[in-house]
Amino acid sequence: MKLISKLIKFELQNSIRSKWIIVYSLIFFVLTFLLFSFETDSAKASLTLTNLILIVIPLVSIIFGVMFVYNSIEYVQLVLCQPIDRKSLFIGLYLGNTFPLIFGFVLSIILGTLFSGILLSSLKPILITLLIGIFLTLIFTAISFWIGFRIIDKAKGLGTAIILWFSFAVLYDGILLLIIYSFREYPIENFALAACLINPIDLARVFFILDFNIAALMGYTGAVFNKFFGSSLGIIVSFSMLVVWFIIPFLFGMRRFLKKDF
C-alpha cells in the first residue's frame, strides 16, 4: 500500500504539470460555467453536460490511457528494475493515471457551477453527473490499460481504442435501435434489456435517466430500462453493472501486466 501511494505521488507529480490535463480541465470548466449560466434549471443543464460527458470522457480516458501505456514502457522497465512487485506497480500506474483526470474533471465542474452562481438546493443533478464522469474515467482507463498492455503495436492499440470508443459511443445505440425497429413485432424486450447492460456508456446514461425519471429525453435504451426495472431496482442494477464494467477490464489488464515481457 505504501509503495502504491509512492507511485501515485510520482505519477501525480508528473501528470499535474502536463498541459493536456490543464486543457482537459479548462474545457470542462468553460462548458459547465456557460451551461449553468445560461440555463436556470440545473437538471436541464446537468442533462446537457451529462450528454457531453458521455462522449468526451470515454474518448479522452481511453486515448490518454493508451498513449500513457505506450509512452511509459521504458519508465515501467525502470520501475520494474527496482525491488517492486508488478501488482503494486500496475495499481500505482492505473491510479496515478486516473486521479489527475478525475481531479481535473471534478474540480472544473465544481468551480464552473460555483462561478455560475447555482443554488445549493439544486446540487443533486450535478453530483450524479460527477459520479458518472468518475465512473466513465475509471472504466475507460481500465479498458485502455488492458488494450495497451495486450497489443504491442502502438498504431494497432490506438486504432482499437478509437474503434472501441466509437462502437460504444455512437454505433451501439444506432445498431440497437435498428434491430429493435426491424423486429418490433416480436417480443424482444429481454434482448433489449440485456443489450443495455453490454455498453458502459448506455449504462451511465440509464443511471442518470433513472435518477431523474426523464427517460423520454434520453432515447430508447433508457426507456426500456425504466419500463422493466422501475426506478430504484434500475439504479441498483445499472450501478452494479458499472462496477462490473470497471472490475473486469481492470483485472484483465492486471493479469496481462503480470505476465507481460517488457
Add this chain to the structure above:
Amino acid sequence: MLKLDDISKKFGKITVLNKITTDFEKGRITSIVGPNGSGKTTIIKTILGLVKPDSGQILINNQQINGSHQYRQNIGYMPQLSNFPENLKVYEVINMVSDLRGLKPQIDEKLLNSIKLNAELNKGIKTLSGGNKQKLSAYLALVFNPSFIILDEPTAGLDPVVSCSFKKRILKERESGKTIILTSHIMSEIEELSDNIIFLLEGRIVYSGSLEFLLASSGEDSLEVAVANMMDRSEE
C-alpha cells in the same frame, strides 16, 4: 554469485534463449557478446525479471529468484535506452527511485561529477538530450551501491570524456567485489573491461570462459577477429 540454469525463452515461434546455463562470478566483469538478435538483452531482462523465462531457474547465492522482486534491491541496471517521466526534473527522478527503494534521496557528488551530471540536476527530463538521459541512467545504476551491476550498451550514447570516466568507475566497482554484466558491440571496450566472455549465437552459448583463453585458443590478438572467426565457424 549469479547463476542461470537451463533458461529457455520463446517469443512466439522464435526461440530467443535456448537452454542457457552459465555463471556470473563475483568481482569479475562478464561481457555478453553476439550479433544483433542473438539474445543478449533478453538474458539481461530475464535476470531482472522483465522477461519471464519459459523454463529454467535463476539463482543468486544458490537461492532461486524467479518470480520474487526483493532481490532487485541488490541490482543496478543501465538499459540501452532510457526514458523517465518527462515532466519531472532530474533530481526528482533520483528522489523517486531512491524512495521506491525505501531510501533517502541519494546524492553522490563524486559520482555526479565523474559523469558530469551535476549541472543537469534541476533540468526537466523533457529538455535533456539522449546522452544526458543515459548519464542519469548510469547514475541510478551505480548510486545505490548494488552487488550486481548490469549494463546494456552503456557507452553508446555517452561522449568520450564521460565514457572514459564511466569505464574507470566500472573497473573500480569490480575491484570492490561487484558482479558486473556488460553487453556492447564495441569490441575494444569489451577487451578493455572484461574478464569473462559469453558468446551468444541464436540464443545458444557458443563460448563461455575467460577473455585470455578465448584469445589464446583462437590464436588472434584482437577480440574482434577472434569473435568474427567464431561466428564464421558456427555458421559453417
